Amino acid sequence: MFQPSDFDRAAVRARAEQFRHQVARRLDGSLTEDEFKPLRLMNGLYLQLHAYMLRVAIPYGTIEARQMRQLAKIADAWDRGYGHFTTRQNIQFNWPKLIDVPDMIDALADVGMHAIQTSGNAIRNTTTDAFAGAAADEIADPRPYAELIRQWSTDHPEFQFLPRKFKIAINGAEADRAAIRAHDVGLQLVERDGEIGFQVFVGGGLGRTPMIGKEIRSFLPAVDLLPYLESIVAAWNLAGRRDNKYKARIKITVHELGIDTFSEMVEAEFPARRAAFKGADQAILADLKAQFAPPALPARESESFDTALNVDALLRDWAARSVSPHHNPDYGVVTVSLKDHGAPPGDATSDQMRLLADLAERYGQSELRISHEQNVILPHIAKADLPALFEALRKGGLATANIGLTSDIIACPGMDYCALATARSIPLAQQISTHFRDLGLEQEIGALKIKISGCINACGHHHLGHIGILGLDRAGVENYQITLGGDATETMALGERAGPGFAYTEVIPALERLLRAYLELRESATESFLDALRRLGPDPFKEALYAEAQRHAAQ
């Protein structure tokens, strides 16, 4: 298991101490808010609608049991007993007091964690497949590369004042579980003639100008990863617009220049950058690969699991939704839903965090992951242990069998927390999840991705939802636009706006019309909502969404 070096630990401690002094100087009036704000943002501390918010880095979503337990302790000691896992595989505490934040950061440092570069115009946490190192369809484990990127990008002197934030995602499996082409740089691990390398995409992103990343290299040898990334960021740092924050992302630069021109800029930069890398990065990578080596998983019989499946319908339903293939056939990758019906998506109480830590220690090599879909993954669970794991999760209220279904909704914090939000997200997600369960339609509807954002910045990835919901402020009233046909996977697509928005109370009736229409229109029970939409086009679905308005117009 990867462990931060003594250098990393010392750097994190030094940064915590530095920030403690900065907070003290703000509180005693030595620093104005204008002076303090960039400093607190560099340490992941925002001031939101009702309180400060501390965003803690969980690099590539990988976390140990003892770290999860420490997050629970922090939630209890300095917050309100819960935390919110985000689409960027981080955790946010929504209620800290400024005076307590230095103690929180010290507590994080005690377990090698921090909040550095979780905000600001720097290279953010590199995200990846939450099944990394375990999935049956994996080409190579992306985490050593993600950690190498983290070490390279943290406090990189050239990239501390970029035109805007910069997000890298990396995927190592055949299925894209990291939404790589929705990032500034997306890296897909590929194998060519026995050599591992990367297919590189650039200029993707969501927000007010959503774009799918464009391929800039079909194969980048793995040895060239850092100098090539450095060339991309350097080219954008030079050409990226700083006159307009809404046009400062690399997607705009690539779009305005064209991928060919931008590629020429990168390739012009690349030889000198590559020459400057003398091999230290490869030595570090070799060490990281050893640290991320798969855990020694003892052979375990799985017949008892098969027997239990035959007699326990609840276990069968849960396993069908929550257990994914592991590269070791005796094991499974377990996704624990943080989307119990009616619960805020991605929230976990401190008790739930402790339970997850306990179960990871007992059954799962002490490893946990945070998925970009706001769930928690136990990556190495012996099938023989699944019945006991399920029972423990069930007792802790964490065994909702809804992964991939209507209620497995991504939702940003929205106006219940976020200062940027223009409408609420969470209560809508809560109502949707309970509504379709209560109708008894959730299982019948089957695979469906609903994603909700409370503003145009798209933290809830609404553009990538099979059904996307964007909350806006229309003349002082919450209004929700629906998009159809988004897809976050290797067949990535941006959803198309269906038509006029809906008032808060109109959204669920509209979704019910839409999904009932889908059930009528699909060819068979195995044709998903997205497949039916792609086969039929959006028109019949739009008709269903707006049927009520059309009926009123005709009267």
Added chain:
Amino acid sequence: MSKKFIPGVISANDLREGHVVYMNDAGQWVLRLKDAAFLDDPVIADMWLDLANAQPEKVVGAYLAPATLGPDGPEPAHFREAFRASGPSIELPHNTLAGS
């Protein structure tokens, strides 16, 4: 063209604790919107905002929050201000922090 003046109250976040505060008739920071001073004169509102911004040791991000005057004092004139005044519209998983 200057922005149209909308009556309201001076609101901000408390520096130390982060919670929402309002300025009352005595120039003190209070927790309840209905205890805030209602400002319907743009010149006076500007003066009060200057007064708020002169207290960086107490508050962050002071601004004139749109409000109307109801029978019990100021009321939020926008749903965002309603949420700021009353807290999240959802039940929190825990609510254990004393005094929160």
